[in-house]
Amino acid sequence: MSTIWPQGRTITVKRTTSARTTAFAAGSGIALPAQPGARTREACSRQPAPVVRDLRERAGRSPHGLLFGPRDLVVVTGLPGSGKSTLMKRAVPGVRIDSQDTRDRWDARMPRLLPYALYRPLVRLAHYAGLRRALRGGGGVVVHDCGTQAWVRDWLARAARRRGGALHLIVLDVGADAALRGQRERGRGVSRYAFLRHRRAAARLLRSVEKGRLPEGCGSAVLLDRPAADVLRRIGFTG
Template sequence: MSYPAGAVVVVSGLPGSGKSTLLRRWSCVAPVVDPRASHVACEAVMPAWLPYAVYRPWARLRHFWWLRTEVLSGGPLLAHDCGSRTWMRRWLSWTARRRGGELHVVLLDVGAAEALAGQEARARRAPRRVFARHRQGLDRLLEALRLHGSPAVPEAVSVVLLDRVSRERMAAVQFSAPDAPRAPRHRRATRPDRNP
């Protein structure tokens, strides 16, 4: 898939649907912002006995700040998101437009059973309540897409829907080269008239 220079591409889907794997495959062309990295960074400086729920707000704030910094940098960006939060897509779209970019969405629709199997394979299960909340949000989004197509996600310039098979075949993404800055046009110097 090809995207314009400076585009923000959000990969969304249920926990365990393969977002992180897909983003790792694409990471050679653009920075990747994954909330798991913020979680791990916070976990590394916290006591082992402290549950994640206690410092989750800090991890989320760190992730949001990192995402904001990368979006405002102006380059292409790949972002990991559950896809169930409309406010996040709206904010990303608004922020990307401010610096001349676009928001694009890649939505993984692999089904709940496949996503749960993915969680088992990586030995990292989302709490049942969290998974159910993400599933409800994603189901609403998928239903809106089936009924209305891309206009169901007005904040995104494009929406690409991938199932399990197409997810595996999507080997890479590319971003257009940025337009070369135009050299300033200099007015030709004129020689002053000489007095005879």
């Protein structure tokens, strides 16, 4: 199916358990081909099959908004420098948890000559503490994810189930060269070793999502390239 999105269109994503329905709005972009055995797995499971929507290669003619359920959790993932923080600052009017925001707050308090590596563990602790507080609130939350720590997604999937919502992925498919340029533009990067580790993890996740195989506990995924991310103006929650 190939559908050209009208300007200003918003996708509403609904993901629920057996007593409810899982769906995207009608006309939701390019549906990935059905995977072998998908119908069998769906028939044998009480949980609905994961939903993947590919909004790449639309030349900017993609939705301006993504709406999720009121208790859902949304993870924005991609390479360092791919534009995750920029997208979240522009498009998330509600609660967003971004490790970069936590680091910026700590950087402002620390002596300028103090290496970040010395207080990095404290920044991470503060970030996860903030995430835990946000999850206790019960409302929808958008979370920045570097892609290398699968345990964070597992934690979020469990939290989403407990609160009666679902976990969703927004995957930024931005190449390594563009991500490195993004790091230079923001004046802050990661080491070569760390970037290679992120790149391998991001490639594995992208290949898996493209085949319709989402991480355990994840109900849906949206694939974005840079043009699709650039036109996205709202990531929000219904209710």
